[in-house]
Amino acid sequence: MAHDIEALTNGAMAPVWSWVQGKIPANVEVFDAHAHIGADVDGRTMTADGMRDRMEAAGVKKSIVFPLNDPNARDDYSGPNDVVWNAYEEYPALFVPFFRLNPHLDYDREFERCIERGFMGLKLHPVSQQFELDDPRVVRLLGMAAERDLPVLIHAGFAMQRIVEPLLPTVESHPELRLILGHAAMVEVLAATRAFEDHPNVLFETSVVRAKDLYELFASLDPSRIAYGSDIPYGDLPSTLHSLLASAEAAGVPDSAIPGLLSGNIRRWFP
Numbered sequence: 001m002a003h004d005i006e007a008l009t010n011g012a013m014a015p016v017w018s019w020v021q022g023k024i025p026a027n028v029e030v031f032d033a034h035a036h037i038g039a040d041v042d043g044r045t046m047t048a049d050g051m052r053d054r055m056e057a058a059g060v061k062k063s064i065v066f067p068l069n070d071p072n073a074r075d076d077y078s079g080p081n082d083v084v085w086n087a088y089e090e091y092p093a094l095f096v097p098f099f100r101l102n103p104h105l106d107y108d109r110e111f112e113r114c115i116e117r118g119f120m121g122l123k124l125h126p127v128s129q130q131f132e133l134d135d136p137r138v139v140r141l142l143g144m145a146a147e148r149d150l151p152v153l154i155h156a157g158f159a160m161q162r163i164v165e166p167l168l169p170t171v172e173s174h175p176e177l178r179l180i181l182g183h184a185a186m187v188e189v190l191a192a193t194r195a196f197e198d199h200p201n202v203l204f205e206t207s208v209v210r211a212k213d214l215y216e217l218f219a220s221l222d223p224s225r226i227a228y229g230s231d232i233p234y235g236d237l238p239s240t241l242h243s244l245l246a247s248a249e250a251a252g253v254p255d256s257a258i259p260g261l262l263s264g265n266i267r268r269w270f271p
């Protein structure tokens with residue numbers, strides 16, 4: 001495992017990694033807004049120690065972490081949510097814990113339990129849990145999050161069909177709701193930047209987005225609305241940092257915006 005991590009910054013990756021390091025200002029504490037701890041039905045896993053090792057190797061100081069599409073989620077996700085909470089208790093300085101729910105099932109009790117416990121946000125995955133963003137149960141849940149001032153990260157990437165059109169009415173009726181669009185709404189990135197431009201509580205997170213879509217994102221949205229993410233274990237820190245920094249440069253984002261992209265924009269919500 002240590003060898004796997006070293007391979008991300010050595011060999012063929014060495015010049016890429018040194019370019020990345022040269023682009024990260026010395027005083028910036030990189031904040032990863034999208035990572036997973038636990039197990040997925042597809043066989044991927046990540047442990048708290050695995051996250052810590054990867055963050056140390058890449059100089060990343062904080063990561064938002066939440067469950068994968070866990071085979072042990074059962075009804076309410078309480079088991080995988082506990083795995084994330086335990087990771088946070090072990091490394092409170094490294095992790096910002098989010099919990100996950102299935103909006104099809106009774107979620108009220110787990111929602112309350114996680115808020116009382118101290119979770120700092122909610123993760124929803126419309127593809128894995130097979131729901132639409134305008135499903136009344138989802139709209140209700142987003143309203144509950146707004147009321148409790150709980151940030152929500154929504155998977156808005158691979159395999160999504162509808163994002164802007166079903167989500168916009170909820171954003172408009174809850175302007176205080178803090179939303180992170182995971183994978184930057186990449187399937188309809190231009191429609192999303194246009195629709196959410198005037199909603200400052202909607203952030204676009206950049207993990208595992210194609211270069212063309214990242215370029216469009218940086219070319220069409222104020223950089224203060226964009227936050228770096230890795231999607232570990234699907235992405236890795238060196239490559240996702242490289243795609244963000246290279247796309248931002250290609251789109252003409254000024255160097256003065258880099259600290260916000262890598263850290264400041266998301267850190268405002270989790271000081």
Ligand SMILES: [Zn+2]
Pocket residue numbers: 034036231
């Ligand atoms: Zn993810």
